[in-house]
Amino acid sequence: MSFNSLASHRTATIGGPGHPPYSLATGAGSAMDSTSLGYDPRKVYPENGRFYQAWPRGKYLFPCDDVEGDRLDIFHKVFILARNGQYLSAPLDHPGEKRILDLGCGTGIWAIDVAEQDAAQPVFVRGVDLALIQPDMIPRNVEFVQMDIELPWQSMGRDSWDVIHMRTLIGSIYNWRMLYDQVIDHLRPGVGRLEQVEIDFTPRCDDGSLPPTAEMVSWANDLFDAFDAHGCSLRIDSLRTRNLLGEAGFVDFEEEIFKVPVNGWHPDPTQRELGRFLCLGLTRGLYGMSLAPFARMKNMSLEQVMAKVEKVKVELADRRIHAYCQVHVWKARRP
Numbered sequence: 001m002s003f004n005s006l007a008s009h010r011t012a013t014i015g016g017p018g019h020p021p022y023s024l025a026t027g028a029g030s031a032m033d034s035t036s037l038g039y040d041p042r043k044v045y046p047e048n049g050r051f052y053q054a055w056p057r058g059k060y061l062f063p064c065d066d067v068e069g070d071r072l073d074i075f076h077k078v079f080i081l082a083r084n085g086q087y088l089s090a091p092l093d094h095p096g097e098k099r100i101l102d103l104g105c106g107t108g109i110w111a112i113d114v115a116e117q118d119a120a121q122p123v124f125v126r127g128v129d130l131a132l133i134q135p136d137m138i139p140r141n142v143e144f145v146q147m148d149i150e151l152p153w154q155s156m157g158r159d160s161w162d163v164i165h166m167r168t169l170i171g172s173i174y175n176w177r178m179l180y181d182q183v184i185d186h187l188r189p190g191v192g193r194l195e196q197v198e199i200d201f202t203p204r205c206d207d208g209s210l211p212p213t214a215e216m217v218s219w220a221n222d223l224f225d226a227f228d229a230h231g232c233s234l235r236i237d238s239l240r241t242r243n244l245l246g247e248a249g250f251v252d253f254e255e256e257i258f259k260v261p262v263n264g265w266h267p268d269p270t271q272r273e274l275g276r277f278l279c280l281g282l283t284r285g286l287y288g289m290s291l292a293p294f295a296r297m298k299n300m301s302l303e304q305v306m307a308k309v310e311k312v313k314v315e316l317a318d319r320r321i322h323a324y325c326q327v328h329v330w331k332a333r334r335p
């Protein structure tokens, strides 16, 4: 396989430096810091021992460091296993090169896998993200661009994308209706499809083995509250999404829901493997996911955040608790 360097793509910044208002946490700088003082889009800033994206400062609540990159890559495995090996269910109907846009692509693992998989069909994949955390060596048919997808899209190719994909962006987006409006405008009329994959961190259980007082229940509720306080919900609401997509003009809405065990408690070997990966991802990622939301929005000390996370980890290791989370896949078409 031939590769080219990411470096040539990294200079591109689509969307411009201005940002819509959003709530800024205590301790975080203001968005103006990173824009008016000549922002460096590659800059990160340290906070409580983790690194966060400095452009735009304070907007995104999860870190952008290597530990978080590991979490994202482990979750990638979870999503692919949960979907029975499927990366994309949208049919690629029209002949010729397929253009796929991945919004908030994170480490780029999904975009690269999709570009490498489809040897039979020519595919071009563009991943966009606030953070430049993608690898340097990438396949020729992939590019990564730094962009805030909540700003007006410039030079993104209206009517040109076969699929616009996003995964786990709930908790990142302040105005979903505005984003869906831009997505529909950039899909190919008639055939272009949106595919959105989200995880609902609410722990669920069908056999009563998860007490309502469980630490993981309290953790999820606190996390949802903290994101609410930040002005950017982490709650999954399928009906709301369906309505927003309909208002934006999408048709053929479909939803798939997959159960993902939180550890290896399940008797079925495939579900057990899936659960082990989610457990690994959560164990690796819980602290990073909790730190800024709890410290900034709930005024918790680092020790309090750590103690809470450790209690959840103990439950995650307990296979007598038959808890699971749900993965939602939403699909819709531009008419």
Ligand SMILES: C[S@@+](CC[C@H](N)C(=O)[O-])C[C@H]1O[C@@H](n2cnc3c(N)ncnc32)[C@H](O)[C@@H]1O
Pocket: 053, 060, 072, 073, 076, 103, 104, 105, 106, 107, 110, 128, 129, 130, 131, 147, 148, 149, 150, 166, 167, 168, 169, 172, 173
């Ligand atoms: C939870 S991660 C998911 C990454 C990737 N989609 C995956 O499934 O592995 C969310 C990603 O969205 C990016 N992000 C958040 N808000 C964004 C925005 N307004 N514009 C572009 N990217 C954004 C973050 O930098 C982060 O990489």
